[in-house]
Amino acid sequence: MKINLKVWRQKNTNTSGKIVNYVVNEVNPDMSFLEMIDVLNGQLVRKGEDPIAFDHDCREGICGMCSMVVDGRPHGPLHGTTTCQLYMRNYKDGDTIYVEPFRAHAFPIIKDLAVNRGAFDRIIAAGGFVSVSTGQAQDANAIPVEKAVADNAMDAAACIGCGACVAACPNGSAMLFTAAKVSHLNQLPQGKAEATRRALNMVKQMDAEGFGKCSNIGACEAECPKEISIENIARLNREYIKAVFTGE
Amino acid sequence: MKLDSKIPQGPVGEKWSNYKEHAKLVNPSNKRKLEIIVVGTGLAGASAAATLAELGYKVKAFCFQDSPRRAHSIAAQGGINAAKNYKNDGDSVYRLFYDTIKGGDFRAREGNVHRLAEVSVNIIDQCVAQGVPFAREYGGLLDNRSFGGAQVSRTFYARGQTGQQLLIGAYQALERQVGLGNVKMYSRHEMLDIVKIDGKARGIIAKNLVTGELERHFGHAVLLCTGGYGNVFFLSTNAMGSNVTAAWRAHKRGAFFGNPCYTQIHPTCIPVSGDYQSKLTLMSESLRNDGRIWVPKRKEDCGKHPNDIKEEDRDYYLERKYPSYGNLCPRDIASRAAKEVCDEGRGVGKTGLAVYLDFSDAINRLGLETVKARYGELFPMYQNITGEDPLKQPMRIFPAVHYTMGGLWVDYELMTTVPGLYALGEANFSDHGANRLGASALMQGLADGYFVIPYTIGNYLSGEIFTKSIPTDHPAFAEAENNVRERINTLKNNGGKTPVDEFHKQLGKIMWEYCGMARNAEGLTKARQMIQTLKADFWNDARITGEINEFNPELDKAMRVADFLELGELMVVDALNRNESCGGHFRTEYQDNGEAKRNDDEYAYVSAWEFKGDNQEPELHKEELVYEAIQLQVRSYK
Incomplete structure (x- = not known):
């Protein structure tokens, strides 16, 4: 099939970008969306033009590296799917598709579709961990964890840190990302000892990075490729309020 | 040059304890003066960087991805082995050691593998303490499952995302140290050369991938935790960015390359569909716990819909050929058997290069919901890629390049043939012999980073406490x-x-x-x-x-x-x-x-190749494999 692409091209952080039109012929329905861009890039290189820069790595939906807004939606039209797991059988011959980078104040564009998500690492560094150094651990079965709690923690821990929640949010808020980590660790017995500090410090860092505020719109949950629930945001809010009243 | 593997003396079960008790130490005030470069932030790199920083060393960590959390360890699905014997099914450190040696077809080093089995139990403790949400039973204790090449259930798992959860645990430990100022993190940086001064590794040249600038970084020691080289095959289950560059540059600077030809072809991957394909997707080996592998007995049936082929017309060839391990025989054997039936013309699918992995028996036995819960994301992922529902018809699978057992030659201390240059995790050759068992890669990466290098590096760095930081305008850097x-x-x-x-x-x-x-x-x-x-x-x-x-x-x-x-x-x-x-x-x-x-x-023997110059024949060095604890025998899974 033939696909018309309208792709955001931007040389670097400091220049302005624009939409450029491309046509990709002979798209196979079994191709992934990124493989279609590979094919286009191969054609551009042959012509001596600069290929489209985009982030991608594992191509199996788990590393969180790919980061495109496809037809206005982070990771494209399918629910619970990263861009790399979007297959061309979801499109038909002659379709036109807009491809843009994740846009947020806290995610500056590096080039074309690649953005800088370093702010997420700094949020984790502020408190997204259990302070246990190597060698300090007790026997693994010494801490029983109720199965339902472990499952809930796992649901939150499934976050791949891609930033689709931020890109989807009209406020550019990182609440779902931050909440998922607080929720993962604060629910578990191992994470309780520093639950207060974690909630306070991570939220503080999130604000410092220039992410917007959460106004309970829910776009983050709708676009999250791992279907992380906004219940986690409710949990973060509880943890945060508790921390404000009881914390340092 | 004579290769010295530095295996400690004594019975295999006592070597590591002996080593630890006699290894030289570096006192805390000296640790602060010693700088360590860690290249790669997968399980081996992140765990090493975090642990060395916790000990007080000054660490610089590098990864080519935009965040250390994205290293390809994240894609490991099935699980991690440990000799906990929580199932009371006869497991022990010795048995994990023996299974790993045997699985590796008697081409791995006894001393290293026994150490791996010993520390496996500490890894699980550490990860649980970090908050890794492993699967649990209703009593709140940890659950296990079986993996290929073992007759016990010793594999710990977090749905179908064990690698992700373990890596995030190590990443969080790393970020904690970044926040404390003990690690300086360089994302989107690729190591392009090793700097050697007076024969020792003293730094790296790294490219800042955002600006294209070349940077010089000094370290008293350099750790390469840069993964495997399966992408030499272009199509593999590796991430697109996984590469051999750091290891290869080290090789060209004098680090010998061990057993480069040992490649693991994983039996259960989604088959190739066309020339445009950029990578292959693995379907976890854990699926072989409940899935049964078969092809039609007759070539004529290969074109039929699998659900129309009667039970008596199916050849469950692994169960037939290897009755005691059946579908859970090791990867190399399962892959070769799949190739064999396809070569006979009994392969299925459009290309004839696929076999069926069937869950219908498991669904009948356990119910649809249980099977779905056990394998989390794997079924939707398969359906997404192929457009077929594996709960309604068997998966089509075919072997694909997955892991490389070969890598930089290292001694017992994980040091390469270049003093001060170490290789950890998949980047080294040491623990898996000629074939790696499932759920052992995660174990090895974390063993090397959390529990081996923190001890062995002290033995070297204790001799470097008088070495001041070398300014990077030194001619070797230039x-x-x-x-x-x-x-x-x-x-x-x-x-x-x-x-x-x-x-x-x-x-x-x-x-x-x-x-x-x-x-x-x-x-x-x-x-x-x-x-x-x-x-x-x-x-x-x-x-x-x-x-x-x-x-x-x-x-x-x-x-x-x-x-x-x-x-x-x-x-x-x-x-x-x-x-x-x-x-x-x-x-x-x-x-x-x-x-x-x-x-x-x-x-x-281990083949350790020395680089002799571009377009020159490499020189082979042999490290004889000495077996003291076990007897060499023909590997049998029948």
């Missing part, structure tokens, strides 16, 4: 940087016309055809020629668009492919040298009715 710059310029300015991927795909085809699941002397000899020609073409005709001093993924890819071309040749040379079949290395000339035929008299 020489290494110029070397990198020259390579980049040569490639960029060659006036070529062909995209880099084209060369990479061609290399992949050569490797898969001649150095893949089955190899022979004639094919390997031919492959070597083909690779040399391809390499020359690459340097003349690869087109790199864009500028050097900007974000340029095309240039980064080209640098990696340049190194894959050289590595590919060494793999072929190694495969040609090893006139036997063992584990993942199957030479068609050496077999007993399709089973690998080892030659212990002549090949019970």
Whole structure:
């Protein structure tokens, strides 16, 4: 099939970008969306033009590296799917598709579709961990964890840190990302000892990075490729309020 | 040069304790003065960087991804082994050790593997304490499942995302140290050369991938935790960015390369669908716990819909050939058996290069919901990629390149043949012999990073406490940087016309055809020629668009492919040298009715290759494998 692409091209952080039109012929329905861009890039290189820069790595939906807004939606039209797991059988011959980078104040564009998500690492560094150094651990079965709690923690821990929640949010808020980590660790017995500090410090860092505020719109949950629930945001809010009243 | 593996004396079960009790230590105030470079932030790199920083060393960590959390360890699905014996089913450190040696077809070092089995239990403790949400039973205790090559259930898992959860645990530990100022993190940086001063590793040249600038970094020691080189095949289950560059540059600076030809071809991957394909997707080995592998008994039935083929017309060939392990035989054996039935013309799917992995029995036995819960994301992922529902019809699977057992040669302390240069995790060769068992890669990466290197590096650094930081205007840094710059310029300015991927795909085809699941002397000899020609073409005709001093993924890819071309040749040379079949290395000339035929008299050694110069023959050094605790025997899973 033939696909018309309208792709955001931007040389670097400091220049302005624009939409450029491309046509990709002979798209196979079994191709992934990124493989279609590979094919286009191969054609551009042959012509001596600069290929489209985009982030991608594992191509199996788990590393969180790919980061495109496809037809206005982070990771494209399918629910619970990263861009790399979007297959061309979801499109038909002659379709036109807009491809843009994740846009947020806290995610500056590096080039074309690649953005800088370093702010997420700094949020984790502020408190997204259990302070246990190597060698300090007790026997693994010494801490029983109720199965339902472990499952809930796992649901939150499934976050791949891609930033689709931020890109989807009209406020550019990182609440779902931050909440998922607080929720993962604060629910578990191992994470309780520093639950207060974690909630306070991570939220503080999130604000410092220039992410917007959460106004309970829910776009983050709708676009999250791992279907992380906004219940986690409710949990973060509880943890945060508790921390404000009881914390340092 | 004589290879010294530095295996401690004494019975195998006491070697590691003896070593730890006698290794030299570095006191806390000296640790603060010692700088360590860690390249790569997967399980091995993140766990090492975090742990060394916790101990008080000054650490700089590098990764080419935009965040250390994205390293390819994240994609491991099934689980991690540990000799906890929580199931009371007869497991022990010795049994995990023995299974790993046997799974590796008796080509791994006893001392290293026993140490791995010993520390496996500490890994689970550490990860649980970090908050890794492993699967649990209703009593709140940890659950286990079975994996290939073992008759006990010793695999811990977090749905189908164990690698992700373990990596995030290590990443969080790393970020904690970043926040405390003990680790300086360099994301989107690729190591392009090692700097050696007076014979010791003293730093690296790294490219800032955002700006294109070359940077010089000093370290008293350098750790390469840069993963495997499966992407030499172009199509593999590795991430697109996984590469051999750091390891290969180290090799060219004097680090020997161990057993490069040992490649793991994983039996359960989604088959290739077309030429445009960029990577292959693994379906976790854990699926073989409940899935049964079969093909039609008769060629004529191969075109039929699988659900229309009657039970008596199906050949569950693994259960038939290996009754005691059945569908859970090791990966190399399962892969070869799949190739065999496809070669007989009994493969299924459009290309005839696939076999069925069927869950209908498990669904009947356990119910649909239980089966779905056990494998989490795997079924939707398969459906997404293929458009078929594996709960309604069997999956189609085929072997694909997955892991490389070979890697930089290291001694018991994980040091390469370059003093001060270490290799951890998949980047080294040491623990898996000629075939790795499932759920052992995660174990090894974390063992090396959390529990081995923190002890062994002290033994070296205790001798470096008087070495001051060397300023990076030292001539050795300048020489290494110029070397990198020259390579980049040569490639960029060659006036070529062909995209880099084209060369990479061609290399992949050569490797898969001649150095893949089955190899022979004639094919390997031919492959070597083909690779040399391809390499020359690459340097003349690869087109790199864009500028050097900007974000340029095309240039980064080209640098990696340049190194894959050289590595590919060494793999072929190694495969040609090893006139036997063992584990993942199957030479068609050496077999007993399709089973690998080892030659212990002549090949019970590690091949460690020394780089002698571009276009020069590499030199083979042999490390004899000495077995004291176990008897060499023919591996049988029947």
